[in-house]
Amino acid sequence: MDNNTPILELRNVVAAYGRIQALKGVSLKVHAGEIVSIIGANGAGKSTTLMAICNVVPVVSGDILYQGERINDVSSERLPARGLCQVPEGRRIFPRLTVTENLEMGAFFRRDTSVIRQDMDRVYELFPKLRERRKQLGGTLSGGEQQMLAMGRAIMSRPRVLLLDEPSMGLAPLLVQQIFRIIKEINEQGVTVVLVEQNANLALQCASRGYVLETGSVVMEDDARALLDNPDIRKAYLGE
Structure with missing residues (x-):
């Protein structure tokens, strides 16, 4: 893969839940080292896009490329070992395992003890x-601690690309700020991040570039700063 090839790319991806078309030809590019x-x-x-990347939602047509290779048919269970890892909406930790055991599950396919x-230690x-x-058991943690645990478990897989789905959902403002500081730190340590987030203001402040989805289609893409300054975006998504 040369330096100009995106580490992750969607080309005209159509995805559906049964007969309901959720993505209608989504195309986007993510380059190594970015937060998008x-x-x-x-x-x-937004969430469907991440689930389509991970082959959780069926892709009807179009191509998903990771490190230049088509991964439409790669099962979601095999992607973390290839460096593509998702932290799904709702955290989905193992409630009856301890924090340490949850983190160890993130590295279950690794042999480099x-x-x-x-x-x-890094987590x-x-x-x-x-x-x-x-x-402590995962199920006894607060919502913010469970979000940290879900992100920590993903880090244990040594991802090249981390897909984050609504990391701030249900968290107190102080915790949200902390989570976003850590997202930037993870990125600075060399992990490419794709961020789906309802809080558009924070998401764009954190990112280098952004895409705007409406009813399953990309309607705008630009540098994050340009999107933050766009009056239409500010009115539609930033409450102004």
């Missing part, structure tokens, strides 16, 4: 609360 935000109203197709220990540095709670 996908914004839009509820039901616009000494490096896994280093990555565990605990990013999320000191998880270190404090490491022997």
Whole structure:
């Protein structure tokens, strides 16, 4: 893969839930090292886009390319081992496993035991609360701590590309700011991030570029700063 090839690309992707077409020809590009935000109203197709990338929602037509290779037919279970990992909406941690056991599940396909220990320490540095709670069951954590755990578990897979679906949902404002600081830190450590987020203002402040979805179609793409300054975007998504 040369430097000009996007690390992740969707080409005219159509995806459907049964007979309901959720994505209507979505095309987007993500280059290595970027944070790319996908914004839009509820039901616009933001989460469906991430699930289509991971082959959770069937792609009817179009191509999904990761590191230059078509991955339409690669099962979602195999993608983390290839460096493509999703933190789904709603966290979906293992409630009956401890924090440490949840993190170990993120590295279940890895065999580099000494490096896994280093990555565990890295997660605990990013999320000191998880270190404090490491022997606690996942289901007893607060919503914010569960979000940290879900992100930490994804980091344990050593992702090249991290797909984040609504990381701020249901969190107090102070925790939201903390989560977004950590997203930037993860990115600065070399992980490419695709961010689906209802809070368009924060999402675009965090990102280098953004895409706007409406009813399953991309209606705008631009640098994140340009989108933040766009009066139509400010009116539609930033409450102005």
